Amino acid sequence: MAKPVQSGLDRILTLELVRVTERAAVAAARLRGRGDEKAADQVAVDAMRAELNRLPIRGTVVIGEGERDEAPMLYIGEEVGAGDGPEVDIALDPLEGTTICAKNLPNSLAVIAIAERGSLLYAPDVYMDKIAVGPGYPAGVVDLDASPAENIANIAKAKGVAVNDITACILDRPRHARLIEAVRDTGAAIRLIGDGDVAGVIHTTDPDETGIDIYMGSGGAPEGVLAAAALRCIGGQMQGRLQLNTDDKIARAAKMGISDPLKIYTMEEMARGDVLFAATGVTDGNLLSGVKFGRDSIETETIVMRSSSQTVRSIKARHQDMDKF
Numbered sequence: 001m002a003k004p005v006q007s008g009l010d011r012i013l014t015l016e017l018v019r020v021t022e023r024a025a026v027a028a029a030r031l032r033g034r035g036d037e038k039a040a041d042q043v044a045v046d047a048m049r050a051e052l053n054r055l056p057i058r059g060t061v062v063i064g065e066g067e068r069d070e071a072p073m074l075y076i077g078e079e080v081g082a083g084d085g086p087e088v089d090i091a092l093d094p095l096e097g098t099t100i101c102a103k104n105l106p107n108s109l110a111v112i113a114i115a116e117r118g119s120l121l122y123a124p125d126v127y128m129d130k131i132a133v134g135p136g137y138p139a140g141v142v143d144l145d146a147s148p149a150e151n152i153a154n155i156a157k158a159k160g161v162a163v164n165d166i167t168a169c170i171l172d173r174p175r176h177a178r179l180i181e182a183v184r185d186t187g188a189a190i191r192l193i194g195d196g197d198v199a200g201v202i203h204t205t206d207p208d209e210t211g212i213d214i215y216m217g218s219g220g221a222p223e224g225v226l227a228a229a230a231l232r233c234i235g236g237q238m239q240g241r242l243q244l245n246t247d248d249k250i251a252r253a254a255k256m257g258i259s260d261p262l263k264i265y266t267m268e269e270m271a272r273g274d275v276l277f278a279a280t281g282v283t284d285g286n287l288l289s290g291v292k293f294g295r296d297s298i299e300t301e302t303i304v305m306r307s308s309s310q311t312v313r314s315i316k317a318r319h320q321d322m323d324k325f
Contacts, residue, residue, distance in 0.1 A: 017278045022300045024048040024094045024110035025280035029291035033104030040101045044094035056085035062122040063091035063225045089120040091225045097196035107196040107285035113229035119273040124252040127243040128224040132215040134205035135235030144239040148182040169200040169212045201227035205234045228270035230277045233305030238267040275307040
């Protein structure tokens with residue numbers, strides 16, 4: 001009997017991917033609460049790049065921290081890996097929630113997603129309009145072009161509850177003033193977050209635990225693709241539309257193969273095929289505990305997921321060899 005065809009990602013061990021986010025998280029955590037966003041971000045980038053370059057992959061960053069002219073960040077188009085193994089796309093945010101980390105507030109993460117080459121949305125580093133819900137709802141229950149009132153009502157109906165039992169998660173930004181007003185006018189509640197919309201989207205997958213039913217609003221495209229990758233592994237629905245609202249952004253997107261600046265991307269279009277996703281807590285949060293520094297060890301908590309098996313693993317690690325960090 002012929003053996004089943006396996007994904008090239010089978011050559012990437014789960015623990016190897018976990019080490020990538022662990023190293024970035026520990027580096028950033030050393031600067032928690034110091035008020036220096038750039039420094040925290042840079043050490044996370046350096047740690048993640050170093051660990052990625054040890055992996056047996058031929059990786060291309062398709063969603064990163066800026067484009068080529070913004071190095072030394074992990075820029076879009078950067079090649080990483082040891083130069084052998086499968087060709088993969090990489091979406092990453094070495095420090096999701098730089099402001100959160102600088103202020104030592106909840107839900108800062110080190111995040112990465114890996115998929116086979118050509119599987120992740122290749123897009124410029126711009127804003128993205130997003131809407132997301134967790135699993136268990138009929139297809140099309142939310143629509144980026146629908147009004148906030150329509151989306152809230154559809155979620156409430158599908159869930160079998162009143163509108164005022166629904167809670168939306170929205171980034172606390174001036175650009176969201178009208179959205180916030182529209183949601184509150186429905187009678188629904190809002191959980192405002194200062195940063196960290198990857199965690200915000202993931203929170204919709206377990207509303208009984210997190211109290212969040214739907215994520216709405218605009219944020220970074222890197223976080224959008226990373227969130228879509230996570231939902232591919234857990235289940236849910238998400239739509240995103242790049243904010244290509246200037247000639248320069250449209251031209252940059254066109255160079256990356258995006259011909260329709262108004263296109264709404266589904267979760268499956270942002271993260272196709274077999275996807276691996278990992279996130280390690282930098283600060284304590286609803287999703288993960290932050291890095292803990294002991295006298296003789298460092299403790300981390302990581303969630304690692306795979307879409308093909310719908311496997312979600314939580315890994316709590318104690319690192320005795322502190323010199324490696």
